[in-house]
Amino acid sequence: MATNVQLYHPKAALVVFTTSGHTAPYIEYYDMDEAGCPINPHPLTVREAQSLAKALDTREQAGKAFLRPEGILPDNVLHLDPSDNGSVVWYTKPQRQTLYFAESLGLENGTVALPALVWKANKKELQIFALKGRAKPKAETPLYHAPFFNLYQKGYVCMGNVNVAIKSAASLEEFIVAWQGYFFESYFSHHINDHNPVAVNLFSLYKELMADPEKKFPTDTLRPTQLTLKTCCNGN
Numbered sequence: 001m002a003t004n005v006q007l008y009h010p011k012a013a014l015v016v017f018t019t020s021g022h023t024a025p026y027i028e029y030y031d032m033d034e035a036g037c038p039i040n041p042h043p044l045t046v047r048e049a050q051s052l053a054k055a056l057d058t059r060e061q062a063g064k065a066f067l068r069p070e071g072i073l074p075d076n077v078l079h080l081d082p083s084d085n086g087s088v089v090w091y092t093k094p095q096r097q098t099l100y101f102a103e104s105l106g107l108e109n110g111t112v113a114l115p116a117l118v119w120k121a122n123k124k125e126l127q128i129f130a131l132k133g134r135a136k137p138k139a140e141t142p143l144y145h146a147p148f149f150n151l152y153q154k155g156y157v158c159m160g161n162v163n164v165a166i167k168s169a170a171s172l173e174e175f176i177v178a179w180q181g182y183f184f185e186s187y188f189s190h191h192i193n194d195h196n197p198v199a200v201n202l203f204s205l206y207k208e209l210m211a212d213p214e215k216k217f218p219t220d221t222l223r224p225t226q227l228t229l230k231t232c233c234n235g236n
Contacts, residue, residue, distance in 0.1 A: 009032075009036075010032040010036045011031075011032055012029060012030060012031055012032060013029075013030040013032060013038050014027055014028070014029060014030070015027070015028045015030065015041075026043070027043070028041050028042065028043060029041070029042055029043070029045070065169040065171070066082065066086065066168060066169055066170060067080060067081075067082040067086050067088065067170070067171070067172045067175060068082065068171055068172060069171065069172040069173065070171050070172070070173050073172075074090070074172070074173065074176075075136070076090050076091050076092065076136075077089070077090045077172065077176075078090055078091060078118070078136075078137065078229065078233065079233040080172070085122055085123055085124075086122065087120060087121060087122040088119075088120070088121060088172065088175060088176065089118065089119065089120045089229075089232060089233050090118075090119050090176055091116060091117060091118045091119070091131065091136065091137060092116065092117045092119070092180075093116050093134050094113065094114060094115055094116050094134050094216070094217065095113075095114055096111050096112065096113050096114070096213075097111065097112065097114050097184055098110065098111045098184070099111075099112055099184070099188060099206070100185070100186070100187045100188065101149075101187060101188050101189070102187045102188065102189035102190075104189060104190075105149070105188065105189055105190065105203070106203075107203060107206060107207070108210075110206070110210035111210065111213070112206055112209035112210055112217075113209050113215060113216050113217040114147070114217055115130045115131060115132070115144075115147065115217045115219050115222065116130065116131035116132075116133065116134050116137075117129065117130055117131065117146060118130070118131060118137065118143055118229065118232065119176075119179065119180070120155075120232055120233075121175070121179045123166045124164065124166075125156060125157075126156070126157045126159070126179055126182070126183060127154070127155040127156050127157070127232075128146040128148070128151070128155055128157060128183070129143040129144060129145065129146050129155050129225065129227065129232065130143070130144040130145065130146045130147060130197075130219075130222050131143070131144065132144065132219045132222060137229045138229065139228065139229055139230040140228050140229070140230060141228060141229045142224060142225075142227070142228055143155075143224075143225050143227045143228060143229065143232060144219075144222035144223060144224050144225060145195075145197035145198070145222065145223045145224075145225055146197060147197050147198050147202060147205070147217070147221070147222065148188060148197065148202075149188040149189060149190055149191060149202065150186075150188050150189060150190065150192065151192060151195065151197060152192050152193070152195065153193065153195050155225070155227075157183060158192055159182065159186060160186060160187070160189070162182055162186045164182055166178055166179075196223075197222075197223060198221045198222060198223060199220075199221045199222075199223055200221050205218075205221065
């Protein structure tokens with residue numbers, strides 16, 4: 001079976017000359033003849049240098065690749081802004097998840113039941129909210145405070161000393177996996193500004209959930225925000 005093979009032919013070559021001193025290197029530009037041999041040597045011109053710099057600049061390609069889905073758009077993605085510093089809003093269904101706690105909190109690491117969650121993130125920051133149901137949320141679905149320590153009143157996550165390094169060309173799927181990993185693999189330590197996201201003692205609630213693997217998260221303890229999914233996606 002015949003296959004289409006794209007052949008690349010040598011167009012030009014660069015030769016860099018240096019001395020034993022600290023002077024700047026000298027660069028010669030060579031054209032290539034039909035046999036692939038260098039001809040017409042001459043000092044690298046400004047125009048040729050600019051053309052080379054443009055060819056080597058991968059930022060534009062990286063920007064185009066950022067948040068591009070690897071296939072069909074995942075069903076749990078609710079909103080997507082694929083700009084250079086774009087953002088994604090997605091949700092996760094109720095799940096059991098291992099959480100880690102700082103020693104100062106006095107709570108052992110353990111697995112707890114969690115409600116459905118709504119996540120909103122860009123390259124640098126993460127917001128997280130909770131849902132009372134398990135169905136895919138709609139525009140007017142109300143959002144609740146997520147039941148975690150280390151959260152600000154508006155749902156922003158204090159990542160502490162976690163080194164957040166989202167790749168500039170991360171696909172949509174890589175982006176989501178990276179943020180969920182950063183969040184769940186970090187150590188929770190305290191309430192921020194006395195913000196308790198639930199209507200009970202969160203410390204005691206976690207202990208109850210760890211003690212009973214069959215216990216579902218009690219969504220009646222969630223405290224409402226003033227946000228809906230629509231206002232969250234619109235930047236509020």
